Amino acid sequence: MPAAESYPDELKYHPEHDWARIDGGDATLGVTWFAQDALGELVHYEAPAVGSTVTKDESYGEVESVKAVSDIVAPLSGEVLELNQKAVDEPETVNDDPYGDGWLIRIRMSDPGEVDLLMDAAAYRAHVADQ
């Protein structure tokens, strides 16, 4: 069952439709409801390797639906600590629960100051409304 549209207040957002949940020096990353809805039911998640580094504003992986492929853009920089194997094995999890079970990677931030450059939920909702 695809999730209903939502943009949780406790998350930070990147304009390329990615979210970050900050937890001390770590962050969990994923794609927003808007991104998964635009792509449709996901059939593949090409994940980065644990231990690799991701760079803010650059692609760290890909998600694909039947019809389209999309880069996943890192909202923050850091080292990949963990990837969500459930999203690799069952990519539709991202459609079902984009902010919960459908998270994509967890990173150790290399520059926590980057958090201040992200949008809050209100700003992101306004950004989506413009699309």
Place this chain on the structure above:
Amino acid sequence: MEATLHRTPLYARHVGLGARIVPFAGFAMPVQYEGVIPEHRAVRSDCGVFDVSHMGELHVDGPTTQGFLQAMLSNDVDRVGDGEAQYTLLTNEHGGIVDDLIVYRLAHGQFVLVVNASNREVVYGWLKDREPRGTEVRDASDAYGLLAVQGPRSLERLGLFEAPAFTHAMGELDGIEVMICRTGYTGEKGVELCCAADDAPGLWDAVVARGAVPCGLGARDTLRLEVCYPLHGNDIGPDRDAISAGLGWACALETEFTGVEVLRRVRTDGPARKLVPFVMEERAVPRQGMPIAGGGEVTSGTHSPMLDRGIGMGYVPTTTASPDSELVIDVRGKPKRARVVRKPIYRKET
């Protein structure tokens, strides 16, 4: 951009159902309603309906038409009787494929060609330029609506009896006059219903009321690829000969038609490359245009909802064209393994 696109008689239905509309072959067409995967599954398990009114219908009539079509089309049109239909190719001098189409014989000297939307004008022009005295080619595409109703329960839902594939007959569905064609592009049992354009919304409503699930072009593509039906513009085209494309069965090489001597030579010498179906061995979705190691490229690729794997077709050298050959596909810079399989890629368990 949308303003310049043609609309089928069912455009308002698609918008009303919340379809995602995309430009396709000059038409604003529904790519999906609920989602490609549920629509695909509906056709494999029950019944789906597709608006294919964008396809072209050309009437070709007259006392010399039979001989004209025999000279233009690859298959043996003399074998098509009244009430029958045949898959065939319009070929060029190089044995390439101008279009793949279905020819319906209505009566002696009266044929309808159902052609790809993207090739409607090319095919019309090609035939018009070569039209002999005693034949008239007429583009009647705008006069008709065309619905494909496909799936194992399609006949039951429409209240139709079984009939042989590639036959057609006039009939009525819930009071609407239709030409019922036993043809399709999904590998499932089903029909294509041709009606007057003005009747198309009523026919659509009747078919949906009988339980057919509205399906878009997305599911149409995944369904056809699972059963290895080629798509013109992807897998076949003017620069690909019919034999290399695996369509020798639709070429009556003992008859005379445009480019036949080239096709006879390819048949005798053997093609250098062949169109083959493959299944990914690793998680990845192949896409049109991706290179295949050792020479070759993917011409169609998608994710198979039934196999839950990447599948596709592509041209490869004959040495790697036999079933079980391993292929390596360049998926945006990453090599991913695939294996050549026999047609069809997906076969229903019986």
